[in-house]
Amino acid sequence: RIPPGVVAPTDYEALARERLDPAAWAYFSGGAADELTLRRNRAAWEAWSLQPRVLRQLAGGHTRVELLGRTLAHPLLLAPIAYQRLAHADGEIGSACAAAAQEAGIVLSVQASTRMEDVARAVQPEAGRGPLWLQLYLQPDRGHTLELLRRAEAAGYEAIVLTVDAPTSGARDRERRAGYRLPPGIAAVNLAGMPQPAAVASVPGGSALFDGLLHAAPTWDDVAWLRSQTALPLLLKGVLHPDDARQAAALGVAGLVVSNHGGRTLDTAVSTAWALPRIREAVGDALPLLVDGGIRRGTDVLKAIALGARAVLVGRPYIHALAVAGALGVAHVLRLLRDELEIAMALTGCATLAEVTPELLVREMPGA
Numbered sequence: 001r002i003p004p005g006v007v008a009p010t011d012y013e014a015l016a017r018e019r020l021d022p023a024a025w026a027y028f029s030g031g032a033a034d035e036l037t038l039r040r041n042r043a044a045w046e047a048w049s050l051q052p053r054v055l056r057q058l059a060g061g062h063t064r065v066e067l068l069g070r071t072l073a074h075p076l077l078l079a080p081i082a083y084q085r086l087a088h089a090d091g092e093i094g095s096a097c098a099a100a101a102q103e104a105g106i107v108l109s110v111q112a113s114t115r116m117e118d119v120a121r122a123v124q125p126e127a128g129r130g131p132l133w134l135q136l137y138l139q140p141d142r143g144h145t146l147e148l149l150r151r152a153e154a155a156g157y158e159a160i161v162l163t164v165d166a167p168t169s170g171a172r173d174r175e176r177r178a179g180y181r182l183p184p185g186i187a188a189v190n191l192a193g194m195p196q197p198a199a200v201a202s203v204p205g206g207s208a209l210f211d212g213l214l215h216a217a218p219t220w221d222d223v224a225w226l227r228s229q230t231a232l233p234l235l236l237k238g239v240l241h242p243d244d245a246r247q248a249a250a251l252g253v254a255g256l257v258v259s260n261h262g263g264r265t266l267d268t269a270v271s272t273a274w275a276l277p278r279i280r281e282a283v284g285d286a287l288p289l290l291v292d293g294g295i296r297r298g299t300d301v302l303k304a305i306a307l308g309a310r311a312v313l314v315g316r317p318y319i320h321a322l323a324v325a326g327a328l329g330v331a332h333v334l335r336l337l338r339d340e341l342e343i344a345m346a347l348t349g350c351a352t353l354a355e356v357t358p359e360l361l362v363r364e365m366p367g368a
């Protein structure tokens with residue numbers, strides 16, 4: 001059930017901390033190294049002030065948005081987050097059902113602790129759900145990547161989100177201090193039988209990382225190859241540089257997710273609210289941009305739209321809710337964010353997301 005007193009999307013955080021064991025808490029909530037990027041993501045949304053308009057026509061307003069040929073009820077999607085059965089027995093199926101009930105999009109992690117076919121079966125399109133996408137990491141063996149792709153196509157996934165910002169994990173100090181390990185019974189079941197790259201003993205003067213793990217690290221050629229292998233739209237997740245965004249657009253990707261992996265890969269990387277408008281400027285208006293990292297309030301969603309995003313991904317807030325209240329918690333967080341977005345639109349004088357433009361945003365605080 002929903003605990004009393006939970007009224008804001010982040011109200012689940014403290015409760016999740018009490019509920020989860022310390023290692024799982026460190027895994028779900030932590031970032032890389034000093035967690036500067038984790039904090040910067042929040043600070044960057046907060047640094048924008050809204051300059052609202054009044055007395056504009058609001059009747060008939062709505063949060064609908066077009067994305068990859070579909071009309072979505074609102075611009076919220078669940079970010080891909082691995083191993084959700086570690087947070088709650090409802091796991092990925094719980095999150096997916098909650099998203100479906102709230103008409104939100106779902107990006108399932110390829111490192112999910114539930115088979116992608118089982119998730120897809122739980123949220124049939126007839127139920128009026130939002131988009132169902134699969135996040136992929138390129139596997140060292142192209143045959144394995146193709147296997148995952150074919151399974152996603154057969155199961156009814158509507159797009160592939162290739163995560164490109166994590167050829168290796170970040171320096172996850174908080175997790176290591178907490179002694180985080182996956183408990184028995186929770187695994188990346190979709191990758192069963194697919195060897196993952198490992199560090200190797202390197203030659204003197206060599207690098208275990210570069211000679212081992214990164215030996216088969218994906219490149220732009222692999223993105224072009226993947227795109228040639230499927231009719232599904234391909235999005236890249238984890239782009240922060242305008243030149244990379246241009247290169248991706250030239251390769252014909254269907255969209256980009258401006259992301260720093262929630263501050264879990266490169267610490268001190270730029271915040272996503274900073275990168276987003278620069279990438280929008282680089283690629284022009286046509287290419288759909290999504291953004292994630294530190295989106296915690298309806299006003300953050302509004303600011304993301306104003307800075308050029310078509311839609312947003314939400315990460316930790318729904319995982320915290322899942323840990324506390326299972327699928328019901330995830331649905332609740334989505335409902336709260338959607339309600340807050342509507343309030344923010346009404347109070348800035350925007351009846352539709354098309355009216356949410358950069359002119360709403362100002363830098364009020366000196367130096368911000």
Ligand code: FNR
Pocket residue numbers: 027028029041079080081082109110111135163237259260261262263264292293294295313314315316317
């Ligand atoms: C992630 N993220 C992630 N991204 C991805 O592409 N594949 C994955 O398997 C995971 N797994 C994962 C686990 C956990 C515990 C977290 C917190 C995050 C990153 C995720 O999709 C998203 O980019 C961030 O979580 C967004 O930031 P916020 O909303 O959590 O601040």
